[in-house]
Amino acid sequence: MEEKLTFEQAMEKLEKIVGRLEEGDIPLEEALEIYKKGMEYSKFCHDQLKTAENQLTKVLTDHGEEDFHLQEEE
Numbered sequence: 001m002e003e004k005l006t007f008e009q010a011m012e013k014l015e016k017i018v019g020r021l022e023e024g025d026i027p028l029e030e031a032l033e034i035y036k037k038g039m040e041y042s043k044f045c046h047d048q049l050k051t052a053e054n055q056l057t058k059v060l061t062d063h064g065e066e067d068f069h070l071q072e073e074e
Contacts, residue, residue, distance in 0.1 A: 007048045014041040 017038040021031060 005044065007045060010041045010044045010048075014038055014045065017041065 017034050020026060020034060021038070026034070
């Protein structure tokens with residue numbers, strides 16, 4: 001996979017791959033390669049979301065959820 005890919009870039013690439021696969025007019029071998037690449041982008045996005053979720057959970061845990069809401073309002 002490309003280095004320094006952002007979540008948004010990976011999602012865009014994944015959407016294009018899904019679109020090509022849904023068209024259904026590509027040779028089987030190419031479809032398999034595209035599918036594999038799509039799975040890589042899917043895993044990358046999932047990992048990015050999991051990391052963000054863990055960071056948010058840590059922030060909420062470290063500061064307490066009530067403190068977090070007060071800081072948002074300031």
